[in-house]
Amino acid sequence: MNMLVRSSGPSLTSDTEPSAGAPRTRGLLARWLGLALETHISLPLFALALLGAMWFGTLHVIESERRAAVVATRDATQELLDTYEAQLARSLSAIDQTLRVLKYAVEQNGPTGALPALEAKGLLPPGLVFQVEISDASGHIVASNPASKRHDLARTAWFEFHRQTSDDVPFVSLTSLSEYSKEPTVHFSRRINDATGRFSGVAVVALDPAYFTSGYERSRQGDRGLLGMAGTDGMLRALRVGETVSWGQRFVPGANGGVAAGTTARGAPVLESEARTVASRPMNSFPLVAVAGLSEAEQMADFYQDRRAWLLGAGAASALLIAVVILVSAWSWQLAKARRRERLAQETYAAASEASPDAFFVLRTVFGPRGEVRDFVVATTNSRAERFTSLTKQQMAAKPISGLLPPSISQSVFDDLSAVARDGIARETEWQAQTLPQPGVWLHRQAVAVEDGVVVIVRDITERKMGEQRIRHLAHHDDLTGLPNRSLLRERLGQAIVTAAEAGRAVGLAFIDLDGFKLVNDTLGHNAGDELLKVVGARMHRCLRSDDTLARFGGDEFVILLPDLAGDPMAIAPLLERVREAVTEPVLVEGQEVQVSCSVGVTFYPRDGASANALMMHADVAMYRAKELGSNNVQYYVSEMNESVDEKLVLLEGLRAAIDTCAEDYPGPCQFQLLYQPKVDLRTNCLFGVEALIRWHHPEQGLVSPLRFIGLAEESGLIVPIGDWVLRTACAQAQAWRTAGLPPVSVSVNVSARQFEDKRLVERVADALRASSLPADGLEVEVTESLIMRDLGRSIDKMRELEAMGVALSIDDFGTGYSSLSALKSFPISRLKIDKSFVADLADSPDDQAIAMAVISLGHKLDLRVIAEGVETEQQRDFLRANDCDEMQGYLFSRPLPASDIARLLAGSAGDAHDPCAE
Numbered sequence: 001m002n003m004l005v006r007s008s009g010p011s012l013t014s015d016t017e018p019s020a021g022a023p024r025t026r027g028l029l030a031r032w033l034g035l036a037l038e039t040h041i042s043l044p045l046f047a048l049a050l051l052g053a054m055w056f057g058t059l060h061v062i063e064s065e066r067r068a069a070v071v072a073t074r075d076a077t078q079e080l081l082d083t084y085e086a087q088l089a090r091s092l093s094a095i096d097q098t099l100r101v102l103k104y105a106v107e108q109n110g111p112t113g114a115l116p117a118l119e120a121k122g123l124l125p126p127g128l129v130f131q132v133e134i135s136d137a138s139g140h141i142v143a144s145n146p147a148s149k150r151h152d153l154a155r156t157a158w159f160e161f162h163r164q165t166s167d168d169v170p171f172v173s174l175t176s177l178s179e180y181s182k183e184p185t186v187h188f189s190r191r192i193n194d195a196t197g198r199f200s201g202v203a204v205v206a207l208d209p210a211y212f213t214s215g216y217e218r219s220r221q222g223d224r225g226l227l228g229m230a231g232t233d234g235m236l237r238a239l240r241v242g243e244t245v246s247w248g249q250r251f252v253p254g255a256n257g258g259v260a261a262g263t264t265a266r267g268a269p270v271l272e273s274e275a276r277t278v279a280s281r282p283m284n285s286f287p288l289v290a291v292a293g294l295s296e297a298e299q300m301a302d303f304y305q306d307r308r309a310w311l312l313g314a315g316a317a318s319a320l321l322i323a324v325v326i327l328v329s330a331w332s333w334q335l336a337k338a339r340r341r342e343r344l345a346q347e348t349y350a351a352a353s354e355a356s357p358d359a360f361f362v363l364r365t366v367f368g369p370r371g372e373v374r375d376f377v378v379a380t381t382n383s384r385a386e387r388f389t390s391l392t393k394q395q396m397a398a399k400p401i402s403g404l405l406p407p408s409i410s411q412s413v414f415d416d417l418s419a420v421a422r423d424g425i426a427r428e429t430e431w432q433a434q435t436l437p438q439p440g441v442w443l444h445r446q447a448v449a450v451e452d453g454v455v456v457i458v459r460d461i462t463e464r465k466m467g468e469q470r471i472r473h474l475a476h477h478d479d480l481t482g483l484p485n486r487s488l489l490r491e492r493l494g495q496a497i498v499t500a501a502e503a504g505r506a507v508g509l510a511f512i513d514l515d516g517f518k519l520v521n522d523t524l525g526h527n528a529g530d531e532l533l534k535v536v537g538a539r540m541h542r543c544l545r546s547d548d549t550l551a552r553f554g555g556d557e558f559v560i561l562l563p564d565l566a567g568d569p570m571a572i573a574p575l576l577e578r579v580r581e582a583v584t585e586p587v588l589v590e591g592q593e594v595q596v597s598c599s600v601g602v603t604f605y606p607r608d609g610a611s612a613n614a615l616m617m618h619a620d621v622a623m624y625r626a627k628e629l630g631s632n633n634v635q636y637y638v639s640e641m642n643e644s645v646d647e648k649l650v651l652l653e654g655l656r657a658a659i660d661t662c663a664e665d666y667p668g669p670c671q672f673q674l675l676y677q678p679k680v681d682l683r684t685n686c687l688f689g690v691e692a693l694i695r696w697h698h699p700e701q702g703l704v705s706p707l708r709f710i711g712l713a714e715e716s717g718l719i720v721p722i723g724d725w726v727l728r729t730a731c732a733q734a735q736a737w738r739t740a741g742l743p744p745v746s747v748s749v750n751v752s753a754r755q756f757e758d759k760r761l762v763e764r765v766a767d768a769l770r771a772s773s774l775p776a777d778g779l780e781v782e783v784t785e786s787l788i789m790r791d792l793g794r795s796i797d798k799m800r801e802l803e804a805m806g807v808a809l810s811i812d813d814f815g816t817g818y819s820s821l822s823a824l825k826s827f828p829i830s831r832l833k834i835d836k837s838f839v840a841d842l843a844d845s846p847d848d849q850a851i852a853m854a855v856i857s858l859g860h861k862l863d864l865r866v867i868a869e870g871v872e873t874e875q876q877r878d879f880l881r882a883n884d885c886d887e888m889q890g891y892l893f894s895r896p897l898p899a900s901d902i903a904r905l906l907a908g909s910a911g912d913a914h915d916p917c918a919e
């Protein structure tokens, strides 16, 4: 409901919206823009940008810090190198000084006196740190301090170097394990010349390489920094990493051969395992390079920590942002979905309402100061509403309905809508328009409460109303004559009784049955019968006042209702007499003048009955009495007539109960029984068939003749279930005899008019045969001539269907009807039955003899078998036999017998080779 109110506004005014072309592109752009502005789309995009910026900033900061850390590390390395270089320079200077002093001492004091001379002057370096050695020109160590275990330097690289090189340049050996002390040692040496400048030996200072890295400061260089002293040959003489001192690795300095800050030494495992910033610098006094390095991991630890913090911070912020964006976007998406659904619903509603044949008015309630409904204002409408009101949507928009509605309905509509707005309960109303959209148009209004108003749907229901009127007319009127039918008469009779009861007046009811109508119908056909009914109906109608009702109940039954009779009700007698006379006047139908009369039964309210039912039943009784009295007269009901009605009612109830007793699951005995009357061949005396005849064992009245109840069953329609039972029982019995090994005889079953007209007759016959397994040619259906003539075409069709199944057909009571020879020729029958009324006086009545002979001859001409019924005497039989009648049935041979007696009869006659013949 809310949707209706909210949705209709923009949609229902679609005709004011821009149309095709450029505006459509603009609309599309706007739609895309709108979509982009949707939070669930814009927010993630914004968040993405934010994340990008944040990460860009973070990475930028990290990079800056990294660079700063690298620079700081490099600077620290340079500083370290500066310090180390100074230390190393001092150490090397001390060593070189010692070498020079040694050399000088040798030159002054000779090789052997040099050391004592130095010792004497206090210039001999402490033996704990420096091992000094002096060799002669052949490499023999001539002096050493402390005393050297070695005696010869001839094969050492430095001896060889100095022997070969006349220049006074120092030499630094590779670090090696001392042959004698097994301690790592690095040798510094200088050439000693004699006075003539010839090579006279070598002065050597040997010392532990750790000496050169003792300046390693853990607090400054960490655990993985390095200090090293490498030769210009690229071999490290001493290397300290943390607490570990080593030597002999190859060191490749930076590309420019100087300070190689930032380069990483990868010469040996100890160097390779760590990324370091390394710097080196050549020493002046010796062909050595001072190397200092700092571990990047240690030096940039702070940076790494900061970087982790930055990354963690940015990651956490990103995760938080993403989570928030996801939540908000999901929520926004849901909202957008809901909005989209709503919009779709709105569009659908708008499209539907535009396409609808109904007029839609969405009204907003206008409240007064005390909250009372004061008016309704049009919020929106559809195109149909424009046609209904002859106003455009714009003209109606925002207008109060009080100004739009015709004054004739303004108040009632307002009251109706107010009630809906107040109670929230939808209301529907139908009314006939006096002005808009057209006078006389039937309209249906449905008002439904919505959030802030009422939606009114107005539909043109004129066609439906007309249809209803037509249906009502058809339901209450007779098709043929257009007169009121039974149901309308009952209605009017009920009303007349109520009115009469209030006014203390009487009501007259006359049942009219045409005499001789059946004859006209049967002989001249249905069309003639219909024409007659119309003419007679019109004539009777002309005799009545406008307040009176003439109804047709079907067939040839008419009823006159005379309401509001004042004074002596018998005063209607002349009117009825006029009616009777009008009926008896000749009528020209199908070119023939025919004449019918009528039997009239009359009752009065309140004298003869207080209810419509009682009055109708009593009028019917009186009408039957008129018939019994020879037709063409008027009978007024008297209570004595009712006895036969009561009897009929009792019998009808009994019949209904009897049908129930024959249901398969009924525990007690079936009140109906079938007797079977044998049919014999007049020439051979063979029993070839039986006719099934029903009997009713009434629980109180004993055996009731079919003559008493078949007519009633026919009238009430009960003949259909009864006939069905007869069919099934007869078929089952015929098959039971066959199954018992008795000679096969066909069973014939009487089918009455109502049964024959039953749409399911053929189906019922087929069911009975199927259920019993009796072959179709074991069954014969007997129908009367008059029954076939009721609707010849349809009867023949049905007979053909039965014949096609293999079921035989015979015409019962032949001679009493009016079938023409040409009609008879078209019947798919196999047997004619001469009615017993012609057989009864066969011996004495030449007329009956003539009729019997004519029927026999006619039957034979049509190639039919002829059977005579009601044969009681031998004379009758002899006459029939003499006149070539084929078959007979009657008391002479046998009365109708129970099935067991027929079985005995069949068994007896079958004594010889199953021959069911008897004489």
Ligand SMILES: Nc1nc2c(ncn2[C@@H]2O[C@H](COP(=O)(O)O[C@H]3[C@@H](O)[C@H](n4cnc5c(=O)[nH]c(N)nc54)O[C@@H]3COP(=O)(O)O)[C@@H](O)[C@H]2O)c(=O)[nH]1
Binding pocket: 677, 691, 692, 693, 694, 705, 706, 707, 710, 723, 726, 750, 751, 752, 812, 813, 836, 869, 870, 871, 872, 889, 890, 891, 892, 896
């Ligand atoms: N639709 C159905 N009609 C049925 C059924 N069973 C019977 N009927 C019809 O009821 C009418 C009376 O029948 P019923 O009292 O059984 O009388 C039949 C015979 O008993 C009687 N009859 C036979 N032979 C003689 C005779 O020698 N003399 C004599 N006076 N009467 C005799 O004739 C009746 C058979 O008539 P018909 O059917 O015309 O062959 C009667 O009209 C039955 O048709 C039923 O199941 N369904």
